[in-house]
Amino acid sequence: MSDSPTSERRHLKRNISLIHLIGIEVGQSIGAGIFALTGIALAATGPSLFLAFLAAAFPVALAMAVLAMLATAEPISGGTYYYGSRFFSPVASFTGVWAYILGAVLGMFPLYALTGATFLKAVIPALPKIPVALLLLAVFFLTNLLGARVAVWIQAVLVAILLLALFLFIGAGMPEVSLQHFSPLFTGGTGGFLVASAILTFTILGANAAVELGDEIIDPRKNIPRSFLIAIPVVTAVYVVIGIVAAGVAPWNSWSDSSLSSVAAFFLRGPLFVFFIVGGGFLAVVTTLNATYLWGTKSLILITEDGLFPKSLARINRRFGTPHWFLIIIFLISSAALIVAGERVETFAVFASLGGIIIFIPVMGAALRLRRHHPQLYARSSLQLRGVIYYLAPAAGLLLCVLVIAILLINLSSHRGGFVFLAIFGVWVAAGVAYSGLRLRRKVGSRRRI
Secondary structure (H helix, E strand, C coil): CCCCCCCHHHHCCCCECHHHHHHHHHHHHCCHHHHHCHHHHHHHHHHHHHHHHHHHHHHHHHHHHHHHHHHHHCCCECHHHHHHHHHCCHHHHHHHHHHHHHHHHHHHHHHHHHHHHHHHHHHCCCCCHHHHHHHHHHHHHHHHHCCHHHHHHHHHHHHHHHHHHHHHHHHHHHHHCCHHHHCCCCCCHHHHHHHHHHHHHHHHHHHHHHHHEHHHECCHHHHHHHHHHHHHHHHHHHHHHHHHHHHHCCCHHHCCCCCHHHHHHCCCCHHHHHHHHHHHHHHHHHHHHHHHHHHCCHHHHHHHHCCCCCHHHHCCCCCCCCCHHHHHHHHHHHHHHHHHHCCCHHHHHHHHHHHHHHCCHHHHHHHHHHHHHCHHHHHHCCCCCCHHHHHHHHHHHHHHHHHHHHHHHHHHHCCCCHHHHHHHHHHHHHHHHHHHHHHHHHHHHHCCCC
16 A cells, blocks of 8 residues: 555645634534534434533544544544554455445535525525535535635634524523423433434534544644644534523424524524524534535545555646545535435434444554554654553444444434435445455555555
8 A cells, every 4th residue: 555755645735724624623513413413313312412412522532532643643634544544454444434435425415415405495495405405515516626725714714603603592592591491301211312422423523624634734743633622622512502502492392393493493583593594504514514525535535545446536636736536526426315315314414424433443443553563653643642541542432433333223224215225334335345355455465564
């Protein structure tokens, strides 16, 4: 496997600062979590929604601690694939990214676009949902095609407006919260709480974007852990407070529609409600869509350099410094999935969560082997896990990832046509294992070990 300096990565430009990185991570997180999935989680667990957000943050915190250790030892674009393939198992790492691809084109991109269209429709009812969602996919495809500098500045401005809208929701909603609406707390039982927590796990994974952008980050060994320490607590705190408002302003089972826009309509009126819908709901989703386009191709570039995909796919546009072929493919397949599947928001959400979490399994294995098998890299890390934490964080992260995946697969089976989607997922993963195993067996003689 090649890490040659003559690879396509040499054309990626190092222009993402700490503030831009935090904006990407916050924008990647706040979107699906608050606006696309809060209603689903509220229906599953009721007033314990805010606790489900906290429970979801726990495995993510462990995963991000592990990722920070690896990313500061070897900052590189596509790090999620790189660390697993070099330090654990190339087949497992490829399969993780392979599953992520399915989660992206059948989950993340359609989910974000469809949810953004839903919020615009709340302001302009005559808008057709699917065509607007396709337009959003196209707009941010073009934005990212023009280069990371354009995308990150747009992201920073949109995130600032988004946070203002969320603070409006919190400020206006907290006085309306009543403690009596939190009894009983776990209306969905243990099963409902676990399902809600599993789905919401994906919502805090936005910090993973930093690991995928290593070649484009200014001073990555310092800025990656700093961005984690700021973005993850900010996102989690916002989620918890909004979870309290969403569950506490009225009896949770009084909502015919448990989306956050319905909750906001309870205490926001006129221009304030419109600002929340557009500046909050709409921008939350499109910032996530923008950030996913921005970092979602980086592991694919490394996979191509390893000879697992045709080299032409990873070609970087010399003018804009972007992987235009991968961006085009993602846009076209996501658009096709949206047209074929329609408004299956819950199914898109499960696929998004599956793709977002399964990719971490080989990374946890890589962390467990780093100190013993690659001591020189461990010594270079600016955020070294030590003592029992070195083993506890990746082991617990691995266990929780497997648990979350099991919960999501069980939940997927309950959806309309769920067993068909389970079969698609199973066949896709098995095909990834078989394909990568055969390809790597042919290239084993040329693989360069670190």
